Structures are given as C-alpha cells and as structure tokens.
Amino acid sequence: xxxxxLLLTETTLVVGNSMPIRDVDAxxxxxxxxxxxxxxxxxNGIDGVTSTALGAAAVARDPVVLVVGxxxxxxxxxxxxxxxxxxxxxxxxxxxxxxxxxxxFLPQVDQLDATIFExxxxxxxxxxxxxxxxxxxxxxxxxxxxxxxxVDFCSAMSESGLSIIEIVTERTSNVEQHRAVWAAVADAxxxxxxxxx
Numbered sequence: 647x648x649x650x651x652l653l654l655t656e657t658t659l660v661v662g663n664s665m666p667i668r669d670v671d672a673x674x675x676x677x678x679x680x681x682x683x684x685x686x687x688x689x690n691g692i693d694g695v696t697s698t699a700l701g702a703a704a705v706a707r708d709p710v711v712l713v714v715g716x717x718x719x720x721x722x723x724x725x726x727x728x729x730x731x732x733x734x735x736x737x738x739x740x741x742x743x744x745x746x747x748x749x750x751f752l753p754q755v756d757q758l759d760a761t762i763f764e765x766x767x768x769x770x771x772x773x774x775x776x777x778x779x780x781x782x783x784x785x786x787x788x789x790x791x792x793x794x795x796x797v798d799f800c801s802a803m804s805e806s807g808l809s810i811i812e813i814v815t816e817r818t819s820n821v822e823q824h825r826a827v828w829a830a831v832a833d834a835x836x837x838x839x840x841x842x843x
Contacts, residue, residue, distance in 0.1 A: 648792065649713060649739065650674045650681060652799055658706050660684045660699035662714035663692055664748045665820075666741060670713070682708075692718040696738070697725035703734040709803055710735070716742040720773055726782035729808040736809070737802040738784075743815045745770040750817045751824070768817070775812045784808030 649659070659681050661667045667685055674681075686698045696719060699712035719740045729736060741747075749755065749767035764770065779786035784807065787798040795813065802809030836842075 648795065649711065649799065652796060652803075653680050653709075653711070656680050656682065656708045658682045658684060658702050658708060658710045660686075660695070660702055660710065660712045660714075662695045662712070662718045663687060664715050664718065664746070666713045666715055666718075668748075692721045694722055694725070695719075696722040697728065699738070700725055700728045700734050700736055703736040704728070704732060709737070711803075712736060712738045714738065714740055715747065716740055716744060716771065716773075716775070717746055717769065719775070720771060720778075723778055726778065726784070726808065730783045733806075734808065735806050737799070738808070738810045739799070740775055740810060740812045741815060742775060742812050743817045743820060744772065745817060747815070747817045747820055750821045775810060779808070779810040782808060784810050786810050786812065788812045788814065790814075 653659070657680060659670075661670050661683060663685070670683065674683075684698070684702060686695060692715075695714050696712065699710060699714075703710040719738070728734060745764075745768040749763075752767075754767060755763055758766070776786040776788070785802070785805070787802070787809075789795040789798045789811065795811070798811050802811060
C-alpha cells in the first residue's frame with residue numbers, strides 16, 4: 647500500500663506471485679487511477695516475473711515497478727541481464743524473507759518438525775541481493791524503516807537504469823501481522839453480521 651501511495655504518475659506495477667499479489671489485493675485500494683497492475687502466472691507461479699517486468703519496461707512510456715519475493719527474484723535472476731543490455735529503467739522492490747513466506751500461512755507449518763519445514767517449504771537461500779544488483783549494473787538500497795524506504799523509493803523512481811530496493815522481513819512476524827489485521831477486521835464486522843448496527 648505504501649508503494650501505491652508514493653506513485654503520483656501513471657505507473658505499471660508488476661506484482662509477483664505468492665505473497666506480493668495477495669498483499670496488493672488486500673492492501674492497495676482498487677480506485678488508484680495511476681496504477682496499471684500486471685501479474686503473471688507460470689508453471690510454478692514464480693518463474694519469469696522479473697523478465698515480465700523488464701519486458702514491460704522495454705515498451706512502457708511510464709515508470710515500471712516490480713514488487714517480488716526473494717525466491718521469485720532469484721528464480722529469474724538472469725532476467726536482469728535485459729536491464730543491463732538494453733539500458734532499461736525499472737525499480738524492483740524485493741520482499742526478502744529469505745524463503746517462501748506464503749508457506750508459513752499453511753497448515754504444514756504446525757504439522758512438520760521446524761527443520762523439515764524449513765528444508766521443504768521455507769527454503770532459505772541466504773543469497774545477497776546487493777551482489778545481484780551489482781552484477782547487473784543496478785543500484786541497491788536496503789532501508790531499515792518506512793521513512794528510509796520512502797526516500798529510497800522516490801530516489802529510485804527519479805533515476806534511470808535498474809534500481810533494486812530490498813525490504814528485509816521475517817516470515818513469522820509477517821504471519822502474525824496478517825492474522826492480527828484479519829482478527830481486527832473480523833471483530834469490526836461482528837456488529838454488522840449480528841444485526842447490532
């Protein structure tokens with residue numbers, strides 16, 4: 647939602663699968679006229695997301711922003727070569743929870759031993775996103791608070807070339823935050839559902 651709030655001009659927002667598209671669906675208002683939201687679905691849901699965004703950047707007149715999880719980002723890492731080779735302008739926001747965050751919402755997180763769950767579903771990589779940015783001639787920022795993110799994002803949107811902003815999150819706290827919001831919404835709806843309003 648913060649990214650959408652910062653976009654004042656028409657922008658193509660490419661959204662990765664898994665948690666990013668679910669978060670956009672949940673938190674970004676549907677009446678944001680400046681956004682053209684693009685999503686894709688691959689064989690496993692995460693393949694080709696970066697390439698899709700850079701393909702959009704190759705033909706777009708307006709800015710292109712990709713919001714993608716770390717596994718999707720690394721899965722299509724070679725797609726960044728297009729940005730370097732063709733001098734494409736794009737801002738990529740990588741939501742880095744060092745693994746597959748969506749699986750922490752599913753029942754197997756409580757049904758499997760933590761080590762087995764991490765190996766099969768969490769799949770942490772420990773890879774360095776800053777190194778990937780340098781490899782393909784992009785800039786990299788890793789803001790540690792919302793104010794710094796706003797500064798880094800606005801700076802990236804005003805620059806040409808490839809800009810990668812890494813948002814480090816923690817899978818467990820992400821689940822807790824989502825569940826707290828869902829519970830608050832459910833509590834707020836109780837009077838309406840019971841006819842008390």
